[in-house]
Each structure stands twice: as structure tokens, then as C-alpha cells.
Amino acid sequence: MKGKLSHYLxxxxxxxxxxxxxxxxxxxxxxxxxxxxxxxxxPHSHKxxxxxxxxxxxxxxxSARGGVYWEDATYSDNRVLIxxxxxxxxxxxxxxxxxxxxxLATLERDVRDRQRIPEQLADSGLNAILVAPQFAVDAQxxxxxxxxxxxxxxxxxxxxxxxxxxxxxxxRYTQQLKNAKVVIVAYSGGYQAAACALENGGVEKRIAGVxxxxxxxxxEQSFADFILNNHGHSFFVSSYTESARESxxxxxxxxxxxxxxxxxxLPNKLQSNNLSFIELGEAVDHHQLLxxxxxxxxxxxxxxxxxxNNKKNTPRKVAQNNLGAHE
Numbered sequence: 037m038k039g040k041l042s043h044y045l046x047x048x049x050x051x052x053x054x055x056x057x058x059x060x061x062x063x064x065x066x067x068x069x070x071x072x073x074x075x076x077x078x079p080h081s082h083k084x085x086x087x088x089x090x091x092x093x094x095x096x097x098x099s100a101r102g103g104v105y106w107e108d109a110t111y112s113d114n115r116v117l118i119x120x121x122x123x124x125x126x127x128x129x130x131x132x133x134x135x136x137x138x139x140l141a142t143l144e145r146d147v148r149d150r151q152r153i154p155e156q157l158a159d160s161g162l163n164a165i166l167v168a169p170q171f172a173v174d175a176q177x178x179x180x181x182x183x184x185x186x187x188x189x190x191x192x193x194x195x196x197x198x199x200x201x202x203x204x205x206x207x208r209y210t211q212q213l214k215n216a217k218v219v220i221v222a223y224s225g226g227y228q229a230a231a232c233a234l235e236n237g238g239v240e241k242r243i244a245g246v247x248x249x250x251x252x253x254x255x256e257q258s259f260a261d262f263i264l265n266n267h268g269h270s271f272f273v274s275s276y277t278e279s280a281r282e283s284x285x286x287x288x289x290x291x292x293x294x295x296x297x298x299x300x301x302l303p304n305k306l307q308s309n310n311l312s313f314i315e316l317g318e319a320v321d322h323h324q325l326l327x328x329x330x331x332x333x334x335x336x337x338x339x340x341x342x343x344x345n346n347k348k349n350t351p352r353k354v355a356q357n358n359l360g361a362h363e
Contacts, residue, residue: 063119063154066199070191071114072171072181102176110175117143118200119154119166126208131164132216133157138224139176143168151326160339167196178225180232189237217244222251231255234262245271247338250325252283260290271306275314275329277322284313306341
């Protein structure tokens with residue numbers, strides 16, 4: 037009897053540790069074939085060359101905001117961060133949350149450690165895995181790389197399913213993720229990659245929702261087209277500070293011209309017919325937005341509101357904040 041009790045107590049302790057800290061091997065960085073970078077230009081392209089600087093064989097790209105960045109230092113990282121939260125269950129229909137980082141970012145320093153994106157997904161309780169590709173490394177450049185190529189996002193997602201199954205040594209991950217619905221979350225300069233994925237990524241019908249976190253600085257027509265073509269199938273949320281006001285107002289005007297209604301708050305549950313614009317106050321710092329926006333840990337709050345296929349995937353309590361919680 038004592039032996040059975042000790043085993044039971046040990047199991048409870050291990051369960052508690054896993055729930056609080058998670059398993060360290062559940063977040064990893066993997067090299068991808070279908071990553072945004074390195075960037076190989078098509079010989080048949082009629083566009084100006086991406087690498088427009090050559091210094092004795094060393095290629096560089098001129099960014100409008102950051103000047104010249106070199107290929108070897110900035111545009112050669114093909115790694116993708118993948119994180120599986122402790123509560124993730126293959127038995128339920130999973131989602132894939134694709135996080136597109138902004139400027140001056142690296143996966144380890146910013147996405148994982150400073151913005152705590154894997155932790156925010158885990159805290160939300162959503163039955164989803166996190167995927168975050170590296171774009172320009174620590175640079176003032178929003179270039180989408182190969183995400184601008186036709187159907188490239190589809191190939192990227194297929195590799196996500198394959199790589200996750202291999203990493204976990206479980207083919208069920210591959211099987212469950214290969215057709216899983218996708219939520220795209222873009223922060224700041226990640227809007228370029230988001231617009232490309234929506235416009236020509238080849239997986240429009242798999243997109244369950246889009247969230248722009250102070251991430252609308254152009255491509256308004258692309259986002260408008262996606263919203264108008266997919267309203268009722270995908271939710272759309274754009275939160276913005278003063279720097280992104282003009283682009284958000286332009287997008288709203290494009291939607292109004294087509295008679296598309298939208299709201300200025302977040303519902304308790306983000307459903308497929310939801311379209312929200314959230315104006316953030318002057319006190320919100322763009323650079324700290326993933327820590328605090330309309331509430332602390334805004335990505336956690338947003339993902340808690342996502343209505344998954346199974347109601348059990350959505351926690352009953354939603355964080356209280358200055359937006360209210362109106363249906």
C-alpha cells in the first residue's frame with residue numbers, strides 16, 4: 037500500500053512540475069528548408085534584385101530604415117522556433133499559431149525571452165503549437181523574404197508538420213498538423229510577411245484568424261481583400277498605437293466602402309465573424325507592447341478569446357481589462 041501511495045505522490049509532483057515549468061524539450065529551434073531566409077532570387081524575376089550591394093563578393097541589401105545589411109549576418113538564419121505547451125493534446129483538433137516578429141529581433145533574445153511568446157501561448161490554455169520563423173536578424177528591416185513567393189507559406193506549414201513530428205518522434209503530430217487551422221499573429225514589422233502569407237500563401241481557407249499587434253504600416257488593400265473574402269471564416273483583430281493610426285483608419289475606410297461592419301472592442305470569444313480594431317492609449321509603449329497593451333500579456337488574453345473547435349480548449353475566465361468584455 038505504501039509503495040502505491042509513494043508512486044501516486046511522485047506522479048502528482050511530476051505533474052505539478054510539468055504544469056508549472058513545462059518540459060524543457062518542448063521548445064526548440066530547428067533549421068528549415070522552407071524558411072524566409074536565406075533568400076535565393078529567381079533568375080526569372082523581373083523585380084529589382086533584393087541584394088543590391090556587392091562588396092568584393094559580399095552581398096548586401098539596402099533597407100529604407102536601416103541602411104545596408106549584409107547577407108551573411110542578417111539574411112542567412114533559417115531557424116524556426118517551435119513550442120508545444122504542456123497542456124497540448126493531440127486528441128483535440130490543434131491550431132498552429134504563427135508568430136511573425138518585428139524589427140530588431142532575434143528568436144532567442146526577443147521572441148522567446150523578452151516577449152515570452154511561448155509562455156504566453158502556454159498561459160492561454162489554447163490547444164495549439166507555436167511557430168516563429170526568423171526574418172532579418174536584429175535589423176530595421178521588414179522584408180518577408182521567401183514568404184512573398186507564391187504558395188511558399190503552404191510549403192512552410194507542411195514542413196512545420198513534418199519537422200514537429202520528427203522532433204517529437206511521433207507521426208501523429210505530422211498527421212494532426214498537416215491540415216490544422218492557422219492563426220497568424222504579427223507584431224510591428226511582421227505585417228509585411230503576414231500580408232504576403234494571406235495574399236499568395238496558398239492556404240487562405242486554413243486561416244482561422246489574424247491578429248495585428250501594432251502591426252499595420254502598409255499593405256492595407258491586401259488585408260482588406262482578405263477580410264472581405266473571408267469574413268465569416270476568419271476573425272481579424274488590429275490593435276494600434278498612434279504610429280499605426282493612419283494605416284488602420286485607411287483599412288477601416290476600405291472596409292466601410294464595401295459595407296463591412298466592425299467593432300472597437302474584443303468579444304469574450306473570438307469567433308470567425310469577428311472584426312475588431314483596438315485603439316491603444318498613449319501610455320502604451322510600442323516596444324513593450326507584448327508585455328502590456330490593453331492588458332498585461334496581451335497575446336495570452338487574445339488567445340484565450342479564440343474559440344477553438346472544442347469548447348474545452350477555451351478557458352472560462354477572460355482577463356479583465358480596460359476594453360471590457362462585451363459580446
